[in-house]
Amino acid sequence: MNKIIIIIQREYLSRVKNKRFLLTTILTPLLMVLFFVGATYFAIQGKDQHKIAVIDYNGYFKGNLTNTEHIVFEFPQGIDTTNYISKGYTDILIIPKFNGSQKINYIIRSEKRIGLSTEETISNKINSAIEDNMLQNAGIERAQLDSIRKESQFAQLTSMEEQGNSAKESNAALSYGIGFGSGMLIYITMFIYGAMVMRGVMEEKTNRIAEVMISSVKPFQLMMGKIVGIGAVGLTQFLLWIVLIMGLTTAAQFIIPHDVLMQVNTLQQYNGQIPAGGMIQASEAASKIYSVQHTMSTANWPVIIGFFIFYFIGGYLFYAALFAAVGSVVNEDPQDAQSLMLPITMPIIFSFIIMSNAVQDPNTSIATWASIIPFSSPMVMMARIAYGIPGTVTYTQLAASMFSLVGGFLLTTWLSGKIYRTGILMYGKKVTWKEMGKWIFRKK
Amino acid sequence: MNEILKIDQLKKYYATQKAVDDISFSIQRGSIFGLLGPNGAGKTTLLRMITGIFYPDSGSIQFDGKIFNPAEDIIKIGYMPEERGLYKKMKIGEQALYLAQLKGLSKSEAMGKIKFWFKRLEMETWWNKKVEDLSKGMSQKLQFVTTVLHEPKLIILDEPFSGLDPLNANLIKEEIYRLSKNGSTIIFSTHRMEQVEEICDQIVLVNLGKKVLDGTIGEIKQQYKENKFSIKLQEFPQEINSNVFNVTQLLDKEIVVKINEGFKSNDVLNYFIQQNYSIESFNEILPSLNEIFIQLVEGTAATTRAFEKNIITN
Numbered sequence: 130m131n132k133i134i135i136i137i138q139r140e141y142l143s144r145v146k147n148k149r150f151l152l153t154t155i156l157t158p159l160l161m162v163l164f165f166v167g168a169t170y171f172a173i174q175g176k177d178q179h180k181i182a183v184i185d186y187n188g189y190f191k192g193n194l195t196n197t198e199h200i201v202f203e204f205p206q207g208i209d210t211t212n213y214i215s216k217g218y219t220d221i222l223i224i225p226k227f228n229g230s231q232k233i234n235y236i237i238r239s240e241k242r243i244g245l246s247t248e249e250t251i252s253n254k255i256n257s258a259i260e261d262n263m264l265q266n267a268g269i270e271r272a273q274l275d276s277i278r279k280e281s282q283f284a285q286l287t288s289m290e291e292q293g294n295s296a297k298e299s300n301a302a303l304s305y306g307i308g309f310g311s312g313m314l315i316y317i318t319m320f321i322y323g324a325m326v327m328r329g330v331m332e333e334k335t336n337r338i339a340e341v342m343i344s345s346v347k348p349f350q351l352m353m354g355k356i357v358g359i360g361a362v363g364l365t366q367f368l369l370w371i372v373l374i375m376g377l378t379t380a381a382q383f384i385i386p387h388d389v390l391m392q393v394n395t396l397q398q399y400n401g402q403i404p405a406g407g408m409i410q411a412s413e414a415a416s417k418i419y420s421v422q423h424t425m426s427t428a429n430w431p432v433i434i435g436f437f438i439f440y441f442i443g444g445y446l447f448y449a450a451l452f453a454a455v456g457s458v459v460n461e462d463p464q465d466a467q468s469l470m471l472p473i474t475m476p477i478i479f480s481f482i483i484m485s486n487a488v489q490d491p492n493t494s495i496a497t498w499a500s501i502i503p504f505s506s507p508m509v510m511m512a513r514i515a516y517g518i519p520g521t522v523t524y525t526q527l528a529a530s531m532f533s534l535v536g537g538f539l540l541t542t543w544l545s546g547k548i549y550r551t552g553i554l555m556y557g558k559k560v561t562w563k564e565m566g567k568w569i570f571r572k573k
Numbered sequence: 574m575n576e577i578l579k580i581d582q583l584k585k586y587y588a589t590q591k592a593v594d595d596i597s598f599s600i601q602r603g604s605i606f607g608l609l610g611p612n613g614a615g616k617t618t619l620l621r622m623i624t625g626i627f628y629p630d631s632g633s634i635q636f637d638g639k640i641f642n643p644a645e646d647i648i649k650i651g652y653m654p655e656e657r658g659l660y661k662k663m664k665i666g667e668q669a670l671y672l673a674q675l676k677g678l679s680k681s682e683a684m685g686k687i688k689f690w691f692k693r694l695e696m697e698t699w700w701n702k703k704v705e706d707l708s709k710g711m712s713q714k715l716q717f718v719t720t721v722l723h724e725p726k727l728i729i730l731d732e733p734f735s736g737l738d739p740l741n742a743n744l745i746k747e748e749i750y751r752l753s754k755n756g757s758t759i760i761f762s763t764h765r766m767e768q769v770e771e772i773c774d775q776i777v778l779v780n781l782g783k784k785v786l787d788g789t790i791g792e793i794k795q796q797y798k799e800n801k802f803s804i805k806l807q808e809f810p811q812e813i814n815s816n817v818f819n820v821t822q823l824l825d826k827e828i829v830v831k832i833n834e835g836f837k838s839n840d841v842l843n844y845f846i847q848q849n850y851s852i853e854s855f856n857e858i859l860p861s862l863n864e865i866f867i868q869l870v871e872g873t874a875a876t877t878r879a880f881e882k883n884i885i886t887n
Contacts, residue, residue, distance in 0.1 A: 135674050143663065337658030341719075344624045344652040345675040554626070556656060567588075 140358025193258035308488040308515035330456030444507025446538040454545035457552035480505035503537030583632035594782035607773035651725035666700035676723040766863040807851040
């Protein structure tokens with residue numbers, strides 16, 4: 130059997146057989162769900178309650194300013210900036226007499242600093258109160274206004290994207306979710322598995338097994354065996370996650386009551402409309418399930434998963450080789466590892482930043498370029514692919530990105546192989562960048 | 574064709590030093606060969622070239638009658654480097670199996686041989702233990718087994734006894750003899766001279782990247798003898814005065830003499846016979862390898878070079 134296959138096997142099995150692998154595979158998605166649930170919970174619960182005393186010199190805000198869950202407007206008498214706290218208010222809002230449509234400042238003073246979103250909410254409320262007042266002045270009754278407000282919410286936007294001769298329904302929120310999710314996943318795994326490669330190489334070096342191994346196999350075989358073996362561990366983990374998610378979704382279907390499922394099926398048949406005079410009416414639950422299913426179906430999953438695997442493998446190979454090179458030059462001192470890792474972690478973090486902008490605006494020139502350059506392409510291209518091919522990402526860009534990633538990881542692997550070969554047998558001295566440069570350009 | 578390894582004008586220069594500078598020697602098949610030298614003499618670099626880890630800058634290595642081809646010949650060599658270790662988290666049995674497979678053995682072949690060796694060195698109960706649970710001596714034994722498991726023609730052991738207690742050292746020594754009898758050639762690298770004297774047939778001493786000594790232990794001792802003899806007499810000698818020799822040591826009835834240029838050992842005996850002393854014994858004193866080693870290495874830049882290397886690289 131080929132030696133590199135034996136090495137891959139060991140690297141793979143020694144990690145997958147480990148109890149910790151099973152534990153992290155199951156716990157990671159759970160932790161992520163917990164994290165999101167927790168974050169959402171705190172975002173809702175964590176908001177401060179504001180009881181705002183309003184001093185209004187115009188006289189029409191009372192009745193037009195609507196309260197929210199966290200912000201309550203009151204119009205007490207005999208209040209000023211000196212006593213609002215003692216009277217139980219958190220903030221005081223002073224609106225001066227408006228003079229036509231001339232720009233004018235109003236002031237809010239607070240016990241504690243108010244947050245950005247609260248500030249925005251208050252300012253919106255004031256503006257719509259002014260708008261309402263103007264409409265009322267123009268002769269529209271309050272009741273009329275309310276009913277217009279309520280009834281006008283019937284139009285719904287469906288965005289379509291050109292695809293050859295036909296157009297396909299697209300969903301920006303979903304694209305955002307997919308783009309950010311897969312970019313994030315690649316970001317995390319790049320760090321986790323890259324660091325795993327580095328630790329593995331460091332282990333071989335500090336345990337002094339490197340030379341024993343190198344007397345049986347070529348350094349390059351040892352390095353590649355480790356990189357491929359650990360990459361396979363990563364793919365296995367993804368596979369298990371997909372199985373886990375599919376299992377959970379199937380299990381969830383058994384929890385949903387039968388009649389709701391039937392309604393969802395009918396909704397699917399008639400494109401989301403229950404036919405008039407039909408036997409059943411769609412319940413709220415059924416409509417929600419249908420709309421989630423429908424939104425999910427607008428994404429081209431096989432394409433996204435396919436490219437995700439490509440960019441995960443490509444990005445992993447690109448960076449894992451560099452991590453291996455760092456591992457091979459580090460001595461026992463973990464501080465060396467920190468400083469040597471910096472040039473690798475910086476582009477990864479930088480790509481993450483570009484990626485989080487690209488999911489909002491996938492067509493900026495920085496996003497386009499970053500999705501082609503192999504340092505950042507795995508994350509940024511995934512963010513853009515979620516918005517569709519060839520609508521957002523042209524075929525030319527895609528080909529350029531894929532080719533340069535393949536070329537890129539061949540280059541980093543070659544470079545790292547050179548450094549690794551010398552570094553792995555070097556003990557007890559700190560390696561400088563200059564020396565590493567020499568190793569790269571040495572012929573043998 | 575009686576040479577397993579023939580090295581010709583081998584050179585390997587680093588930026589700051591000539592690690593191996595024009596070294597040639599050959600090793601007889603089935604012999605135990607000692608490669609000696611002080612720290613930093615170039616032994617490890619030399620061994621790494623012989624094991625195919627490094628390419629020489631120039632010169633040639635012939636292995637088993639052909640030009641050395643690392644890719645093919647590597648499985649005929651077993652190398653236990655001085656810097657050696659094992660995967661700490663791996664089980665002993667799996668580790669041995671892994672290393673054997675990397676030396677080209679099939680799984681079943683490897684299993685058979687591992688069982689044989691584990692039984693032989695009383696390691697059978699270790700199979701499921703992890704390396705981190707082994708003592709240093711135990712892991713050394715395991716290391717030795719993994720080095721010789723694939724029955725290599727050439728076995729290279731760099732400081733094989735370091736960290737072993739006398740009992741286990743003897744055990745390994747016996748195995749080295751046995752392997753040598755069965756036709757394996759052994760290169761034994763060390764700076765412990767007493768072990769070399771005991772085990773090796775032929776030695777090469779390197780210093781500062783150059784070969785300074787080459788030959789069998791007997792030859793070398795003859796070459797470096799100082800014409801010293803020890804004479805034991807029945808009675809305490811009175812006054813000794815001869816132009817044949819000088820007395821270098823006088824220990825009660827035993828005298829150590831150094832023969833002067835142009836005289837032979839018989840002339841010494843003649844002197845004592847003429848003086849009517851009764852001679853109990855008369856022996857030539859050969860220098861120990863250790864003495865030769867120190868004589869050759871001392872005063873050269875060997876120690877300073879090792880020291881300098883650290884300064885340059887730091």
